[in-house]
Amino acid sequence: MLTRPTLIKAAGIVLGVFFAGSGDASTLVPQTALPGGCIPQFAVPMPVFGPAGATPRVNATGHRNITVTMNEIEQAVLPTNISIYKPQYFDPFVLTYLNCPTNLNIKKTRVWAYGMSDSYTGQTLAPANWPAVTIQAQRYVPTTVTYRNKLPKFGAPVTINGVNTTGLVQGLVTADQTIDWADPLGQAALNGCIDFPQDMNNVFTTNPNLNPYCNTPYKGSPPAVVHLHGGETSSFIDGGPLSWFTPSGKKGKNFYSRWNAGYGAAVYKYDNFQEPGTLWFHDHVMGQTRTNVYSGFAGFYFLEDPVNEPKKLPDNAFQIEMAIQDRQFDTNGQLFFPDGSSSPLPGATQCGSGLAGDPCLNGGPPNPLNHPFWNPEFIGDVAVVNGAPWPVLHVEPRRYRLHLLDGSNARVYNLSFGTAPVYAIGADDSYLNKPVKISKVFIAPGERNDVIVDFSQFAGKTITVTNDAPIPFPDGLFPVPHKDPVTGVTLPADQPQMAKIMKIVVDKPLSSPDDSCNPAWGQCGRTKPMVRLTDGWGHVYPGVKIDKKRQLILKEFQGPGGPLMVLVNNTLFEGGMSPGIDATVFPDGITEVPRQGSIEEWEIINLTMDAHPIHTHLAQFQILNRQALDMDGTMGSGIPGGYMGAWEAAFGSNPNMAPLFPGCTAGQFCPGYGPPLPYQVPNTDGALGGNPAIKPYLIGANNAPKPEESGWKDTAKANPGEVTRFLIRFTPTSTPNTYNVSLKGINKYPFDPTKGPGYVWHCHILDHEDQDMMR
Ligand SMILES: [Cu+2]
Incomplete structure (x- = not known):
């Protein structure tokens, strides 16, 4: 998404326009955006959990069985004790000051929030809040969590703070039924809504498969599932995208519960066996992670281990967590999530046109005929x-x-x-x-x-x-x-x-x-040094044995108006549908199948214009280094066309591969086909993944990770035009390295991605992972 803001800005400068306004965000609820520049800054206190604030953290050691309930609540978010918001704001599209709306009616904000109680006594441990009150767990002390989904449908009766009302959030934050998503009613699949690149002939024009159902925001029972981010957990309780469940009892195919806790509930037991650190938990439902997290589902999970932690860290009132997010609000103080369904205001063309009077910060969806509500990146103000x-x-x-x-x-x-x-x-x-x-x-x-x-x-x-x-x-x-x-x-x-x-x-x-x-x-370091896979200076740590190397591509699939889909290794999430993945070898489409205990080198090659934070479930990794790649032949490799040229040329070049999609041409990028070459055949770099070797196109030096990102990580930035290399090891981070041997480590379940429903890895731009930048 390099060009969109630039284009919009350029249009604004040329045409110069000017009204304070905005369109409807939601097709279900009339909304007028309240420009962020109109909201007073530094007018509200920061909510603080723990000893420094009014709300204690949840003690998971004192309460080993916790119920986390998903509710719709009202929360005081925007300042209400101020009668006048700001009179003017700076508009990024027209690059001038505009008048703020004056018809404000700021109320409490409806959000989706996790509330916590003791599963046995029913004692409230934390009020429902966005973000969730932090859970504090101790290493080796397991935490059993019963997740209860009590989310109301849009318009359905719900009681909030003792007042009978109706569900609102689902109507404000619109689901898009044309992306591969949970689809609890099976209606999106039945109506042919989900738009795959195989429909090449359709995708570039109006999608004739799109029937009116597909353009309808989902109003059924809301699906949700909780992922413990950074958790070394069994795949059954990883809270992956297909483990969702609705209050009405619908379930995703990987749904798991330790025992039957009734409709709309799942019980997960976290062993808390891993090294201490800052984990967090958030929603991860297929195709709706961006909307569910936006609605409020996120919180910290501190895993503590006094014996192995740095000594005398600031604690009690001097330890504070901060979840930083961006949002957009409407003139009633409600969440505003662009779905592109704006009705044009007087003098305005359609939302997102980039033309005079365009009322929307995010614009409309770039390809509304394919995806009526999905935007490639949510931009808050x-x-x-x-x-x-x-x-x-x-x-x-x-x-x-x-x-x-x-x-x-x-x-x-x-x-x-x-x-x-x-x-x-x-x-x-x-x-x-x-x-x-x-x-x-x-x-x-x-x-x-x-x-x-x-x-x-x-x-x-x-x-x-x-x-x-x-x-x-x-x-x-x-x-x-x-x-x-x-x-x-x-x-x-x-x-x-x-x-x-x-x-x-x-x-x-x-x-x-x-x-x-x-x-x-020099104090505040680890008492026992971390196990090293890399030396932090760009090199493999001495004695580390790399079992496999993979080269994996990040690539956007552009439609006429902008991105239609973002993919890892050009492969759909449900990759069995990508013919580039050999279905006889990978009947379920899973390609990254590491051996338990092994160390792999992953080279993430970013062929897009944006940075993508890549997140692996289960296993942590250490960044090895990053290196620039001659993308188009103009950057010094001396090879015409650069890596992109070689990669595109590889499509259709191997007679053993399945035919390209109809509409694709040999020698050109075939979106969603999978990698252009057989995944399992190592290239001349010795790398799996089905892509041409990158070595001839590498330019410049290896750049070591920054010192502050040189430890064990689960999420790392892959910059455009670069290969980001990391070493990932499929054992707990605490397992020692033994020279030239892969160790399974000591853990309570197989650290084996092929056991159970498996794990995902994906871009953590939520709008990307929802539209298939996930494997
Ligand atoms: Cu991304």
């Missing part, structure tokens, strides 16, 4: 931390430990804490050997950064947490002024309000001396 817009946090002048999570659909953040020193102590799941001083926290959807920020020299000061990352990354809408890469001209910010995330005010008196570990003195 309000920064939200722990469910509060641009909040304020009051702290003491001392060191704090902050667990930072990018829980956004698509937005990458590059955060700074002013001049306060920031040290990374953990990356995603695990602690680093030694703390690393960092100037910016660069975080993509799904990633966590565990940091210590030292406020001790800032008594009486206010620190604004700032962000300068564009969306999509690296060349989308900028929150700050930036240079045009072609002309060198400095352009104004596209979303200036997104340059600030929150404010931290150091105005609390020091309540006690700060005796926490001091990363400036």
Whole structure:
């Protein structure tokens, strides 16, 4: 999605237009967007869980059986105690100041939220909240969770805070029935809605298969499932995309429950056997992860192990979690999720046209005839931390430990804490050997950064947490002024309000001396060094045996209006449908089948224009390095056409492969066909995956991962035009490496992706994983 914002901006400049407005987001509920620039910043406190705040975390050691209930609730989100919002805002599309709407009627926001209680006593452990109140678990102490889906359908009766009303959120955040999704009623499949690239002839024009049912937002019983992100868990309880269930008792094909807990419930037992770290849990339902997480389903899961953790980390009131997200709201304070069904306002053309008066930040869906409601990336215009817009946090002048999570659909953040020193102590799941001083926290959807920020020299000061990352990354809408890469001209910010995330005010008196570990003195590292697969400097760690190497491609499939689908290795999620995957070898279409205990090198080759945060379930990995690739032959390999040319030329070149789709031409990219060559035949790089070798096209040096991303990770950025290499090992992170031997490790279930329903790996841009950037 490189060009869309640029095009829209360009159109705005040329045509110059001007009204404060917006279209309907939802086809079911009339909505008018409240531009984010109209919402006052730093007007609400940041909700804090644990000793620093009013809501205690959920103690999973004291309560070993927890019920997590999925509810629709009302939550105070936008400031209501202010009668006047801002009078004007900066419009990114027309690059000028416009009037804010005046007809505001800000109410509490309807969200979907996890509430928690003790399964045996019924005692409430945490109120339902967006984000969920953090669960605190101890290593080796299992947690049994009963998930109960009590979500109301749109318009169905529901009682909220003792008031009888009707379900709203499903009507605001529209499901798209034309992408491969849970489809609990089986109606999308029955009506031929789900649009596969095999329909090549259809896809590029109006899809004749699309009957009116397919254009209808789903209003049935809402499917949901919870994934523990970063969890080393059995695949039965991984909460994968096909393990969903509805309140009415419909289930996905991988549904699992430890025992029958009734309709709309699943019981998972987490062993908590893995190394300590910052995990999180969120919804993962097939084709609706973006909408369910957007609606509120996310929370932290701290796994603690006092024996093996760094000693004397800031804790109690000085340990704070922050889930950073972006959202859009309407003039009633409700969630606004673009579905492109906008009715044009006076003077406006259709939403997303890029023409004069276009009313929508996200535009319409790029290919509405194929996917009436799916947008490739959700772009919000309000920064939200722990469910509060641009909040304020009051702290003491001392060191704090902050667990930072990018829980956004698509937005990458590059955060700074002013001049306060920031040290990374953990990356995603695990602690680093030694703390690393960092100037910016660069975080993509799904990633966590565990940091210590030292406020001790800032008594009486206010620190604004700032962000300068564009969306999509690296060349989308900028929150700050930036240079045009072609002309060198400095352009104004596209979303200036997104340059600030929150404010931290150091105005609390020091309540006690700060005796926490001091990363400036090299403290706060691991007591026992992590097991290394890489040396953190770009090389394989001595003695590490790589069993298999895979080269896997990230590629967008463009329709006439923009992306139709984003794919890993050009293969659909339900890959048995891709003829490029040999169905005799892979009847179920699963291609990445590592052996338990083995170490594999994965080379993720990004042929798109955007960065994609790649997330693996079950197994953690260590980033080896990243290297540029001559994509088109203009970057120094000296090979005409570059890697992209070689890759496209490979389609139809192997007589042993299934015929290309009708409409595809040999020597050209055939979307959704799978890799162009046989997956299991190693190429001249010795890599599986069915793609031409990359070696002749590599340019420049291997770039080592940043020190703060050199530990065990479960999510890592794959930048455009690069190969991102990581070593992934299919045993727990704590299992020692033995020279030249693969160890299964000590764990309570096979660390084997082929046992049970298996695991997925995918892009953590939620809008991408929902449209098949997942295997
Ligand atoms: Cu992606």
